[in-house]
Amino acid sequence: MAAPGSCAYGHAVTPYGLVEATPRFVAERLEALSAALVLPRPSRDGFLFDASPRFYAACTGSVVSLQRATKQILQHLGLPCETVVVCFSSSFGAAARIESEGRSFFVEIDARYRNDAHALGAVLAHECCHILVASRRLRQLDNALDEVHVDLAAALAGLGTLTLNGIVDRSDAEVAYEHRSLGYLRADMLECAVGIVAARLGLGADQALRNLHNPIVRRGLASALRRERMRLKLGRSAPLSFGPARPHEVVPCPGASDAPCEERLRIPAGKRGTARCPTCKAQRSFDGTPLDARELDAPVPLEDAIPPRVHFGAFRTRWRGVPPVQKLGIAIAIGFLPALLAVRAFDWLSLGKVGDTCTKDDHCRSGQCLRISHRPTSADMPRASLGDRELDRLLDDAVSAAVERTDPLSPTRDDPRFVRTDEAYCTETCAADRDCPSGFVCAETRSFSVGYLGPSFIQGRGVAGRSCAKR
Numbered sequence: 377m378a379a380p381g382s383c384a385y386g387h388a389v390t391p392y393g394l395v396e397a398t399p400r401f402v403a404e405r406l407e408a409l410s411a412a413l414v415l416p417r418p419s420r421d422g423f424l425f426d427a428s429p430r431f432y433a434a435c436t437g438s439v440v441s442l443q444r445a446t447k448q449i450l451q452h453l454g455l456p457c458e459t460v461v462v463c464f465s466s467s468f469g470a471a472a473r474i475e476s477e478g479r480s481f482f483v484e485i486d487a488r489y490r491n492d493a494h495a496l497g498a499v500l501a502h503e504c505c506h507i508l509v510a511s512r513r514l515r516q517l518d519n520a521l522d523e524v525h526v527d528l529a530a531a532l533a534g535l536g537t538l539t540l541n542g543i544v545d546r547s548d549a550e551v552a553y554e555h556r557s558l559g560y561l562r563a564d565m566l567e568c569a570v571g572i573v574a575a576r577l578g579l580g581a582d583q584a585l586r587n588l589h590n591p592i593v594r595r596g597l598a599s600a601l602r603r604e605r606m607r608l609k610l611g612r613s614a615p616l617s618f619g620p621a622r623p624h625e626v627v628p629c630p631g632a633s634d635a636p637c638e639e640r641l642r643i644p645a646g647k648r649g650t651a652r653c654p655t656c657k658a659q660r661s662f663d664g665t666p667l668d669a670r671e672l673d674a675p676v677p678l679e680d681a682i683p684p685r686v687h688f689g690a691f692r693t694r695w696r697g698v699p700p701v702q703k704l705g706i707a708i709a710i711g712f713l714p715a716l717l718a719v720r721a722f723d724w725l726s727l728g729k730v731g732d733t734c735t736k737d738d739h740c741r742s743g744q745c746l747r748i749s750h751r752p753t754s755a756d757m758p759r760a761s762l763g764d765r766e767l768d769r770l771l772d773d774a775v776s777a778a779v780e781r782t783d784p785l786s787p788t789r790d791d792p793r794f795v796r797t798d799e800a801y802c803t804e805t806c807a808a809d810r811d812c813p814s815g816f817v818c819a820e821t822r823s824f825s826v827g828y829l830g831p832s833f834i835q836g837r838g839v840a841g842r843s844c845a846k847r
Contacts, residue, residue, distance in 0.1 A: 395520050396686035397565045399603075402528070403572055405521075405681065406616060409528050412678040413512045414619040416454065417671060418534065419645060420663040422625040423577065425452045425501075427537040427587040430636065432493035435500075439463070442496065444638070446483055448628065449504045451640065453533055455511065457481065464490050471558060474503040481507070494589070498542025498558040501535040502526055508533060515678045523560040525678075528569055532616070536570035537587050545592045545696070564596060564696050571600025575608060576616050578668040596696050617676075618669040621645050629653040630660045728802040730813050730844055736831060740802035746821065746843055747831075748799040749785060784834070785822060792827050792835040803843040812844035819845040 397405075431448065434441040443460045450457040458479040466487040475482045483503060489495040505526045514529075516522055530539050543563045544556040557563045574584040574597075581601055588594045607613040624642045630653075631637030637656040643649075647664045698706070727741040728734050734745040784795040804811075806818040821843045827833035 394562055395524050395560050395683050397524075397561055398684050398686060399565070399568045399572075399600075401681075401684050402561070402565055402569050403613065405524065406528055406532065406569060406572055408676075408678055408681075409514075409525055410532055410616040410618065411672060411676040412514055413509070413529060413532065414617065414672050414675045415512075415532060417618040417621040417666050417669050418577065419621070419625050420579075420583075420665050420667055422627055422662075422664065423534045423579070423667060424536075424583065424586070425449065425534050425538060426628065427497060427541060432497060435493040435496040436491055445497075446481070446500050446504070449500055449535065449538075450481065450507070451626070451628075452535070453504055453508045454622075455504070455507055472499045472503050474506060476507055494541040494544075495556075495558060497538040501530050501538035502558065505530045505533060505535065512675070517678075517680050520560065521681065521683070527559045527561055527566065531566075531569045531573045536566075536573065539566060540570060540588060540593050540597065541590065543590055543593050545590060562692065563593070564692050567593060567596035567696075568600045571597050572604050572613075573616065575601050575604035576613065576668065592696055595700075615668045615670045617672045619673070620671060621666050625662070625664050627651070627660075627662065629656065630658050631656055730802050730804055730816065731846070732802045734800055734802050742802060742804035744803050744805070744843065745800055746803035746845065747795075747797040748845075749795050750798055785824075785838070787822065787837045787840075790835070790837060792833060794829075794832055795834055797832060801846070803845065806842055806844050815847060816844040817847055818842050821845070 425448075431445055434445040436442075439462060443462045446462055447457055447460045450460070456479045460481045460483070462483045462485065464487040465484050470486065471489070472483060472485045474484075483500070485496065485499060489499060509526055509529050514525065517525075527539065530536060539559055542556075542558040543566065545563075557566065559566050561569070570584070581598060584601060585594055585597060588597065604613065622645055625645050626640050626642050629637040629639040629641055637653060637658060639653050639655045641651045641653060641660070641662075643651050643662050643664055645664050646666060648662070650659050650661050652659050695703075724741055728739055729741055732740070734740050737743050737745045739745060781789075783789075784793045803821075806812050809816075809818045812818055819842065821841050822838040823841060824834035824838040825836045827835050
């Protein structure tokens with residue numbers, strides 16, 4: 377329990393579960409949160425926390441050095457700080473917990489993060505931003521958005537690098553894929569939030585990507601920066617809201633490489649120049665020009681919001697880790713099938729429908745080209761009566777046999793032969809007249825095998841069928 381007049385906050389691993397969000401929702405929350413917090417307008421060199429290897433070495437060096445690292449975060453946030461006590465514990469189910477009483481702070485961290493410098497940086501950034509949010513009297517919504525607002529406040533306060541360095545994406549022979557994010561938004565939305573803040577403040581890509589160790593996170597943040605800068609150029613987004621700038625910027629002394637210095641240098645706001653530490657005599661150049669922002673004199677009350685319904689959030693998180701070359705290959709593979717279907721559909725529409733003129737089956741949508749040939753009949757042959765019924769019958773049989781031998785479409789002939797085509801048009805199989813278009817009837821047809829001399833050279837007895845024919 378916290379003492380009277382103090383405040384306590386806990387950072388559970390998933391107290392509410394991850395909050396699904398979209399880039400538009402994150403941008404709207406950042407706009408509302410920046411207007412509600414009204415943080416001092418930052419300067420170009422004083423906005424981002426220096427998440428250097430020296431800072432991370434202090435996180436895992438000893439408890440004393442970890443306490444100094446925590447104090448650096450609190451001082452970066454502009455919170456009055458005199459005493460910081462940090463300890464590790466495995467007796468509670470939260471990633472960390474922070475309590476404050478005046479200018480004294482007590483931080484308790486889960487022991488599993490003792491040797492993980494990047495996790496410690498992300499956890500401390502979140503816990504210290506709890507104090508920042510409370511000091512600004514931000515309205516509490518008593519739901520998962522309170523924790524999301526703390527993560528977004530870390531981005532607005534320049535601690536985005538610490539938050540993003542807590543993201544782990546790992547894949548090796550033992551683990552197919554492992555992802556860890558200590559925020560309450562998915563990794564891609566954390567990258568989006570930091571990218572929106574950096575782009576709207578006018579930070580350069582080199583400055584925004586500095587001290588990020590995860591190449592997947594660097595790629596995601598660079599993409600978020602490009603998208604938001606394009607929105608700014610198109611007039612679809614505007615600068616975030618901040619309060620008036622401080623009269624002075626207080627920055628840590630760079631110190632010597634072999635002798636870190638704990639001094640903090642006070643530099644006039646809005647100035648560019650070089651600062652010299654009175655203790656270690658180290659110098660550092662500093663750009664104190666203010667970043668792009670819309671200044672507010674008073675905070676705007678924070679309104680509640682409903683997170684959007686998002687599908688495939690876990691897939692989006694894992695999709696971040698796919699290399700760009702593989703993403704391009706997957707996109708080409710996915711787009712190949714629709715493109716192939718579109719080409720096939722275009723080819724099919726260019727083919728003839730029933731009744732269109734054709735020369736071969738491939739010219740018709742149905743794959744059937746009907747050739748019309750006028751066949752001779754026995755009625756066309758001259759006949760004479762011999763006065764004897766039996767002789768007349770024999771004569772008729774002889775004439776019919778002669779007609780059959782001269783009819784190329786006769787079902788009794790097996791020999792190869794030529795057939796004259798008087799007309800050819802596309803058709804399709806039918807069972808009754810209603811299966812055919814207007815002006816066509818379902819008629820008996822015979823399909824023959826085409827010989828090696830072309831479509832007019834047929835062989836075999838053919839196969840009977842029914843197809844649409846003109847009336």
